[in-house]
Amino acid sequence: MTNSQTTHPLMIALDFQTNEEVQNFLNQFPHPEQLTVKIGMELFYRYGPMIVTEIQKLGCAIFLDLKLFDIPNTVERALTQLGELGVNYVTVHTLGGSAMLQAAKRGLTAGAKRGNVTVPHLLGVTELTSISPAGLWEEQNCRLDMTEQVVSLARLAQQSGCDGVITSALELPALVQQVGANFEYVVPGIRLASDAAGDQQRVATPQTARQDGATAIVVGRPINQSSDPVVAYDRYDAAWTD
Numbered sequence: 153m154t155n156s157q158t159t160h161p162l163m164i165a166l167d168f169q170t171n172e173e174v175q176n177f178l179n180q181f182p183h184p185e186q187l188t189v190k191i192g193m194e195l196f197y198r199y200g201p202m203i204v205t206e207i208q209k210l211g212c213a214i215f216l217d218l219k220l221f222d223i224p225n226t227v228e229r230a231l232t233q234l235g236e237l238g239v240n241y242v243t244v245h246t247l248g249g250s251a252m253l254q255a256a257k258r259g260l261t262a263g264a265k266r267g268n269v270t271v272p273h274l275l276g277v278t279e280l281t282s283i284s285p286a287g288l289w290e291e292q293n294c295r296l297d298m299t300e301q302v303v304s305l306a307r308l309a310q311q312s313g314c315d316g317v318i319t320s321a322l323e324l325p326a327l328v329q330q331v332g333a334n335f336e337y338v339v340p341g342i343r344l345a346s347d348a349a350g351d352q353q354r355v356a357t358p359q360t361a362r363q364d365g366a367t368a369i370v371v372g373r374p375i376n377q378s379s380d381p382v383v384a385y386d387r388y389d390a391a392w393t394d
């Protein structure tokens with residue numbers, strides 16, 4: 153178990169139901185040890201930490217995306233458990249507030265020490281990329297516009313010890329200007345023009361995300377549902393480096 157490997161800025165979301173599907177998917181890649189993959193709730197709720205160990209055996213860097221959101225004490229204790237696993241990134245919701253974010257960092261640091269691994273990067277989810285500006289206004293009753301809200305949450309994350317945030321690409325120019333370039337901006341809701349957006353509301357191409365300041369992008373269905381995942385991955389990778 154280690155998390156000292158180099159991470160890749162194109163992160164693949166392993167949104168699969170079973171370990172068998174994951175292994176079939178990853179086995180198609182000639183160099184899985186060069187991949188950074190995201191394990192989410194779907195797999196973790198089925199297998200627990202065992203799924204992390206299984207994928208670590210292939211040498212992949214791991215983004216463990218469980219989006220914790222609870223009182224500070226609970227989050228601190230949960231992240232102590234996750235910090236031990238030797239993953240590279242974990243997520244929490246910034247809407248949990250500064251006390252929760254600081255507790256998350258403390259827990260992660262304690263867990264990493266216990267597991268004798270590097271402290272994973274703590275990423276704060278701002279407003280999900282599936283939320284539209286209308287949804288922010290009508291359902292969350294938020295009276296800031298989307299960009300102001302995301303910038304505000306990113307500032308909170310930075311002041312509370314997060315290493316970066318999850319954001320859509322649309323807010324990146326404001327984030328880089330107002331929160332700064334010395335912070336990680338990990339961007340899902342990424343689509344090439346030819347691919348369907350699905351339930352994503354705030355979408356951009358890999359090129360736009362990179363040019364506007366993304367430090368990494370997350371791509372799921374266009375790669376994990378593709379009939380040729382390696383070709384799909386290469387298309388997104390080429391567009392990112394374009």
Ligand SMILES: O=C(O)c1cc(=O)[nH]c(=O)n1[C@@H]1O[C@H](COP(=O)(O)O)[C@@H](O)[C@H]1O
Pocket residue numbers: 165167190192217243277279280281282318319340341342350352370371372373374
């Ligand atoms: O934290 C995330 O990774 C995340 C945050 C967010 O705001 N939007 C978002 O789509 N994600 C994740 O990014 C992935 C996007 O998947 P696709 O829409 O299939 O590319 C999914 O695994 C989501 O859980």
